[in-house]
Amino acid sequence: MKAINFKLIMISLIFSFTGMSQEVSDDSKQKGHLNTNKFRQMYQEFSSPNMFRTAAGAPGPAYYQQQADYKINIELDDQNKRIYGDEIVTYTNNSPDNLEYLWVQLDQNVRKKDSPSLDKDGDGAAPYYLPSGFTNKFINKPFDGGFNVEYVKNVNGKPLDFFINQTMMRIDMSTSLKSGESFSFSIKWWYNIQDHVNQDGRSGYESFKSDGNRSYIIAQFFPRMAVYNEIEGWQNYQFWGDGEFALPFGNYDVKITVPSDHILDATGKLQNRKEVFSKNMIKRFNKAKKSFDKPVMIVTQAEAELAEKGFSKEKKTWHFIAENVRDFAFASSRKFIWDMMAVKVGDKDVMAVSMYPKEGNPLWEDYSTVVVAETLKTYSDYTFDYPYHKAISVHAAQIGMEYPMICFNFGRPNIDGSYSDQVKYGMIGVIIHEVGHNFFPMIVNNDERQWAWMDEGINTFVQYLTEQKLGKDKPEIIFPLRGISLQKRKSKRYS
Numbered sequence: 196m197k198a199i200n201f202k203l204i205m206i207s208l209i210f211s212f213t214g215m216s217q218e219v220s221d222d223s224k225q226k227g228h229l230n231t232n233k234f235r236q237m238y239q240e241f242s243s244p245n246m247f248r249t250a251a252g253a254p255g256p257a258y259y260q261q262q263a264d265y266k267i268n269i270e271l272d273d274q275n276k277r278i279y280g281d282e283i284v285t286y287t288n289n290s291p292d293n294l295e296y297l298w299v300q301l302d303q304n305v306r307k308k309d310s311p312s313l314d315k316d317g318d319g320a321a322p323y324y325l326p327s328g329f330t331n332k333f334i335n336k337p338f339d340g341g342f343n344v345e346y347v348k349n350v351n352g353k354p355l356d357f358f359i360n361q362t363m364m365r366i367d368m369s370t371s372l373k374s375g376e377s378f379s380f381s382i383k384w385w386y387n388i389q390d391h392v393n394q395d396g397r398s399g400y401e402s403f404k405s406d407g408n409r410s411y412i413i414a415q416f417f418p419r420m421a422v423y424n425e426i427e428g429w430q431n432y433q434f435w436g437d438g439e440f441a442l443p444f445g446n447y448d449v450k451i452t453v454p455s456d457h458i459l460d461a462t463g464k465l466q467n468r469k470e471v472f473s474k475n476m477i478k479r480f481n482k483a484k485k486s487f488d489k490p491v492m493i494v495t496q497a498e499a500e501l502a503e504k505g506f507s508k509e510k511k512t513w514h515f516i517a518e519n520v521r522d523f524a525f526a527s528s529r530k531f532i533w534d535m536m537a538v539k540v541g542d543k544d545v546m547a548v549s550m551y552p553k554e555g556n557p558l559w560e561d562y563s564t565v566v567v568a569e570t571l572k573t574y575s576d577y578t579f580d581y582p583y584h585k586a587i588s589v590h591a592a593q594i595g596m597e598y599p600m601i602c603f604n605f606g607r608p609n610i611d612g613s614y615s616d617q618v619k620y621g622m623i624g625v626i627i628h629e630v631g632h633n634f635f636p637m638i639v640n641n642d643e644r645q646w647a648w649m650d651e652g653i654n655t656f657v658q659y660l661t662e663q664k665l666g667k668d669k670p671e672i673i674f675p676l677r678g679i680s681l682q683k684r685k686s687k688r689y690s
C-alpha cells in the first residue's frame with residue numbers, strides 16, 4: 196500500500212509543478228494518464244517484498260506478531276441486564292519498535308448515547324415502520340450503552356493516563372515499551388447489554404415473553420488490544436457496527452459468573468467441569484465424547500423447560516482457558532438445551548456442540564450439531580485440520596456471527612414447530628458459514644475491519660463446497676444447492 200500512496204503523491208506533485216492539476220480534475224481526462232486496462236500487470240497493487248514479508252507472500256525473516264494475553268473476571272447480572280468486568284492485559288511487544296502508547300478497542304462504545312454511529316443508517320429510510328420499530332427508532336430515549344470505564348491502572352495499582360476517542364482508547368505508559376518487553380495493565384468496567392433483536396448488534400440478549408427469560412450471546416464485552424504491525428503501525432480504525440474486527444492472538448484465562456441455573460459455553464477449555472456440571476451431565480458428556488454418529492443430550496428440553504421456571508438467586512462461576520486465539524465470546528441462559536457429539540479430525544477427537552432454547556426445536560436438535568460435525572470434517576479436508584477441541588453453534592434470532600470455537604446462528608421454526616425448506620436451509624447454510632469462519636479469520640487471521648472480503652470470500656467458497664458435498668452425501672439434510680449461498684444478501688446480520 197505504501198508503494199501506491201507514494202506513486203499517487205509523486206503523480207500529484209508532478210501535476211502541481213507543471214500546472215496540470217486543474218486539467219486532470221476531470222475524470223475522463225484522468226483515465227488518459229492512468230493504466231485502467233483490466234488486464235494490466237498488478238505489480239503496482241502489491242507492497243514491495245521486505246524483511247517482514249517475502250515477495251511470495253510468506254512471512255519473511257523479520258516477521259513478527261504482537262501478543263495480547265488476558266486474565267478476565269466477568270459477572271453477568273441477569274436481572275439488570277449488565278456485564279461487570281475487570282481484566283489484566285499483558286501486551287508483549289515483539290516488534291523491533293519501541294512503543295510510546297497502546298491502543299485498546301472499546302467496541303461497546305458504538306452504543307453510547309452520543310455515538311456518531313446512531314446518526315448513520317446504511318439502509319436509508321425504511322418504506323414503512325411497525326409501531327414498535329417506529330417508537331424504538333424515533334421516540335424512545337436512546338439506549339444507554341457503552342463501556343463505563345472505572346479505572347485503568349498499572350500492575351502496581353497506579354492509575355495510567357488514558358484518552359478515549361469513541362470506540363478507541365489510547366493508554367499512555369510512563370516509559371516506552373521496548374522491543375521484546377511486556378507491559379501489564381488492568382481495566383475495570385461495566386455496561387448495559389442491549390436487546391439484539393430490537394436494537395441490532397453482533398451480540399446482546401433476546402427476551403422471551405412467554406417465560407420471562409433471556410438468552411445471552413455475549414461478545415466484544417471486554418477492552419481488546421488493537422493490532423500493531425509494520426505495515427501501518429497501530430490499526431485504530433473506529434468500530435461503527437457494520438465493520439468487523441482486527442485482533443492480535445493471545446492466551447485467555449476467563450472466569451464468568453452467572454446465575455447458578457444458567458447453562459453456559461464459551462471459547463476455550465472448561466477448567467471446572469465438576470463444579471458446574473451435575474453428575475448426570477458429566478455422565479452424558481463422557482458418553483458424547485464417544486458418540487461419533489449422533490449427538491448426545493447434555494441438557495434435555497424437559498430439563499431446560501424446568502429450569503426456565505427457576506430464576507435462581509445463587510451464582511456459579513465457569514472457568515475457561517483458551518490458548519493462542521484472537522478473541523473470546525460466550526453464551527448463557529437457563530433456557531438452553533445442550534447436545535454434543537464427537538468428530539474425528541486427523542488423529543484428534545473434536546466436540547461438535549449446540550445450545551438452543553426450545554423455540555429452536557425440532558429443527559435444532561435434528562440438524563445443528565450434525566451440521567457442525569460435517570462442516571469440521573469438510574473444511575478440514577479442503578484446508579487444514581481444525582485445531583481447536585470444540586465448535587459450538589448457538590441459536591440466536593436473526594444473527595449469524597462468528598467467534599473462536601463459538602458462533603451464533605439464526606433459523607427458527609414457527610410456534611407450532613413447523614418450518615419451510617427456506618428456514619431449514621437458511622439455518623444449515625448459516626451454521627456451515629459461521630463454523631467455517633473458525634478457519635478464516637479466527638485461525639488464518641485477517642483484518643476484517645479493512646479487508647472483510649478476504650475471510651468472507653474464501654469462507655463463502657468453502658461453504659459452497661461443503662454444501663455441495665453434504666447435498667450429495669446426505670440429501671436428507673440438504674439438497675445440492677446450485678450456487679454460492681445468497682443468504683448474506685438476504686440478511687444484513689449474516690456476517
Ligand SMILES: [Zn+2]
Nearest residue numbers: 628651689690
Ligand atoms: Zn461471513
